Amino acid sequence: MNGHPLLEAREVTVRFGGLVAVDAVSAAFAAGELVGIIGPNGAGKTTFFNALSGVVAPTDGELFAQGVRLTGAPAHRYAHHGIARTFQTPRVFADLSVAANIDFGLQFAGRGRSASWLLKDEESILNLIGLATQAALPAGAITPSQQRLLEIGMALATRPKLLLLDEVAAGLTEAEINQMAQLIRRLRDELDLTVIWIEHAVTTLLNYVERVIVLHQGKKIADGLPSEVVRNAEVVEAYLGDEMVEPA
Amino acid sequence: MKESTHRDLIVLFGLTGWALAVPHYGSDFVVSLTLSCLMYAALASSWALFCGATRYISLATSAFFGVGAYASALTLDQLPWLAVVGLGAAVAALVALVMGLAVLHLRGTYFAVLTFGMTELIRHAITYWEKQVTGTVGRVLSVVPERDTVYLTVLALAVGAVAVAIAVRGSRFGLALAGIGADEQRAQTLGVNTRLVKTGGFVLTAAFAGAVGAAMSVRWTYLDPVVVFNPFIGFQTVLIALIGGAATLWGPLLAALVFSLLAETLRLQLPQLYMMSLGLLLILCVLYLPGGLASLRWATFRQWRDDIRDRWRELTTPLKKEAAS
Numbered sequence: 345m346n347g348h349p350l351l352e353a354r355e356v357t358v359r360f361g362g363l364v365a366v367d368a369v370s371a372a373f374a375a376g377e378l379v380g381i382i383g384p385n386g387a388g389k390t391t392f393f394n395a396l397s398g399v400v401a402p403t404d405g406e407l408f409a410q411g412v413r414l415t416g417a418p419a420h421r422y423a424h425h426g427i428a429r430t431f432q433t434p435r436v437f438a439d440l441s442v443a444a445n446i447d448f449g450l451q452f453a454g455r456g457r458s459a460s461w462l463l464k465d466e467e468s469i470l471n472l473i474g475l476a477t478q479a480a481l482p483a484g485a486i487t488p489s490q491q492r493l494l495e496i497g498m499a500l501a502t503r504p505k506l507l508l509l510d511e512v513a514a515g516l517t518e519a520e521i522n523q524m525a526q527l528i529r530r531l532r533d534e535l536d537l538t539v540i541w542i543e544h545a546v547t548t549l550l551n552y553v554e555r556v557i558v559l560h561q562g563k564k565i566a567d568g569l570p571s572e573v574v575r576n577a578e579v580v581e582a583y584l585g586d587e588m589v590e591p592a
Numbered sequence: 593m594k595e596s597t598h599r600d601l602i603v604l605f606g607l608t609g610w611a612l613a614v615p616h617y618g619s620d621f622v623v624s625l626t627l628s629c630l631m632y633a634a635l636a637s638s639w640a641l642f643c644g645a646t647r648y649i650s651l652a653t654s655a656f657f658g659v660g661a662y663a664s665a666l667t668l669d670q671l672p673w674l675a676v677v678g679l680g681a682a683v684a685a686l687v688a689l690v691m692g693l694a695v696l697h698l699r700g701t702y703f704a705v706l707t708f709g710m711t712e713l714i715r716h717a718i719t720y721w722e723k724q725v726t727g728t729v730g731r732v733l734s735v736v737p738e739r740d741t742v743y744l745t746v747l748a749l750a751v752g753a754v755a756v757a758i759a760v761r762g763s764r765f766g767l768a769l770a771g772i773g774a775d776e777q778r779a780q781t782l783g784v785n786t787r788l789v790k791t792g793g794f795v796l797t798a799a800f801a802g803a804v805g806a807a808m809s810v811r812w813t814y815l816d817p818v819v820v821f822n823p824f825i826g827f828q829t830v831l832i833a834l835i836g837g838a839a840t841l842w843g844p845l846l847a848a849l850v851f852s853l854l855a856e857t858l859r860l861q862l863p864q865l866y867m868m869s870l871g872l873l874l875i876l877c878v879l880y881l882p883g884g885l886a887s888l889r890w891a892t893f894r895q896w897r898d899d900i901r902d903r904w905r906e907l908t909t910p911l912k913k914e915a916a917s
Contacts, residue, residue, distance in 0.1 A: 398781075452768070502782055
């Protein structure tokens, strides 16, 4: 580590035609952080993720991974700098087996990278995400909640330093959400991963993260401890409103 | 090595042996039939290697074939035969590199139409150059290699195309191509340098088409841009690969065999019937056999039989009820 944050966004703006989806957002993420990003629908959360993972090039602003400028670089370079992501709707390779989906990341961004024993090989990753018994099935044949786990597994197979999770708990049952949260905690605690987690279900998220960023109409309106953020007047007005949440 | 790779190599070995024997006992007709089959096997297998896996439908095969043929026509009396074929491959690869950098960021119809447009551009550019600069329209090839030399060269290219396809299937490169075909952006976020992989695959495909063009050009004693850049060569390659099964290893080869037989038996006597059967086969494949001929199994036939029977029952049940009431 060279004193630089793992990933840093400086005044990142993403514009689609006349629409400003992300408006000059700056944020830095250090090693081992567990950060949540919340915001109402259309706040620009997913677009911000797309910028952070190189899927969309920012219209303005800069992105750095450990001090290396990555602005405008293709997504595979972000992956090679240890930035992995999942997609809101699982995008697994449906025709390939569950095991082959994991193998994909290991063959490309994860290749030749030092890995903890938890991410040693295909088998250990399958065990970690709890899909070992489904290994031989085609990824298109497992349940949607299993596909969400597989998405995480595919991202882990790139042996990342930072993991971007886009609504991984959406559509899961209460029990499944808790399992998912346990898994994410474990990734952070045991792999020392930085995790940035977008979730629509604010209550769940605030229970697990240590820092939360609030986006509203593309702008960052708050960044801090969950207990402080929920008391922030602007946040309450913009987002939480009547579904005000008990801080954990 | 995987078991399937083993099996594929053995099949390839057997087919090669059989094809090697053809010039020794076959009549001129049989040799020429096998040669055209081998040519399409080489073109379609190498096309499917990139385009089948990634679903980037390229219509530029005629361009690569054509520049290969032209390179061969220009250098045939100065260079040794293998150098001529190699040069054809190299020139086509270079053209593909330039073309690929220009159009490989496009997908679907845009990619297909642009590759076709660039093929036409190359054809007209060469026609113009021939007329204005060299003052000829076509070229006469006076010294051509023996029949068996050409045959063995095209055989080697066909075997090479299938062998490379087998090797690619088991490699990281093949996995990257398949990932691009399934979800390009996802593959990229998992660390695949998609631009590099796509350009590499496109150039590889083109090199084979260029080499085949260089080797086949000597079959015409006279060539001009209209003959060697015939778009039909490109279309037929795509049709063969799709009908055979572009995502499969043996499909293109299987369909190349079917097509050359059809072509030779029908084209001379009943040219319209040949084109019609091509069209019909394509429609039937797209509707009922999206995986191509190579995906045919006994279960496919059983499925069709059951479907037809169920359909028949649906249609006849109301009639029976009516009759009963």
